[in-house]
Amino acid sequence: MANLSCNSRAARLLDYCLRGEPWPPELLRSLADDECSDALFRIVAEGLADRFEPALCDTYAALFAEAIAPGESAALVDRYRRVRIPRPITGEPRTVFVLSRVTLGADVAVTSVILDAAKRRFPEAAIYLAGPRKNWELFAADPRILHLPVNYRRGKLRDRLATGPDLRAALAQPDSLVIDPDSRLTQLGLLPVCDEERYYFFESRAYGGDSHDPLPVLARRWAERTFGIQDARPFVAVARAAGLSPPGIAISLGVGENPAKRIADPFETELLALLARTGLPLTIDQGAGGEEAARVERAVAACGAHVERWTGSFAGFASIIVRSQLYVGYDSAGQHVAAACGVPLVAVFAGFPCARMFARWRPAGHVIRVDDPDPAHVLEQVRLTLRQMLESLPH
Secondary structure, three states, X not given: OOOOOHHHHHHHHXXXXXHOXXXXXXXXXXXXXXXXXXXXXXXXXXXXXXXXOHXXXXXXXXXXXXXXXXXXXXXXXXXXHHHOOOOOOOOOOOEEEEEOOOOHHHHHHHHHHHHHHHXXXXXOOEXXXXXXXXXXXXXXXXXXXXXXXXXXXXXXXHHHHOOHHHHHHHHOOOOEEEEEOOOHHHOOOXXXXXXXXXXXXXXXXXXXXXXXXXXXXXXXXXXXXXXXXXXOOOOOOOOOOOOOOOOOEEEXXXXXXXXXXXOOOOHHHHHHHHXXXXXXXXXXXXXXXXXXXXXXXXXXXXXXXXXXXXXXXXXXXXXXXXXXXXXXXXXXXXXXXXXXXXXXXXXXXXXXXXXXXXXXXXXXXXXXXXOXXXXXXXXXXXXXXXXHHHOOXXX
């Protein structure tokens, strides 16, 4: 065991889970240690969740309850089995807390649907989004959506669990409800953050069963069942970013630290050149720095066209998407902002482990499903899609 890397151990554990076989306890213990716990989440937790297989939710609960509370996991699993059952909300709370999913795209595609339902169901209640500031900024222009700051840290297991005590204290308000849309703040519903009678959990990985409905549709159905509100929809509410020209095409090459979503060189350079030939002004998100920013710089430098960069917050870039004529990017948060706002989009969707993940996460719009990641082939698909779309774009 000691000779295996953290990633190798995590891949081995995931394989046990997917085969439905008992995993060696020492393998889980080795991954729950600080040195390897990032791989436990990145490979095992995401590997189970991304398949949207209802049976794997039980596997996840058993595995991560033991990682979180060794020897005391049974109580967590029993509670999880109770709270996963949808039930209608009764009463009129003064305060409604909606937990952030932590990832930006999920907060648009899923959490915003629940926020919409909560606003309509409880017009007099104070509604808080509990999560990082960058997530709340996507809704900051809506005076109904208040912010409960939560500093969730990725990486080590102990860091991910460190927010628990403060979060429980903040949510312990009388006459309040807590809505959990499968949040990382509770490790997908495993960690208790309030009394069960005040807690409503949307198990997004299992809801919808074997269907191929997208997550916003499933969240809408759960909201109707839970809140009694029909037709809840994704939305963003962002202030307008200043200092940029009127956007034509908004572009993101972000992949959320998942290189499998990316198409190999020279795709990105040639994509920018193709988009420049439309004659529309281009604005690209520089990203949060590091590898993504370096890729953006290389692609812009090599494409031979003028491309304006956005270097601020994601909420600022979202305000650019909202005013754009077209959005183009990989499977990322930007595609969900465009879909929520009715902006025409072309999403290049690669790196999904199964068809159901593609179906769950695909946005409303033109989505290029990448089964063959050859750069020339994908670029040709984008070119053909653009040709079909450009005639309908406003001039």
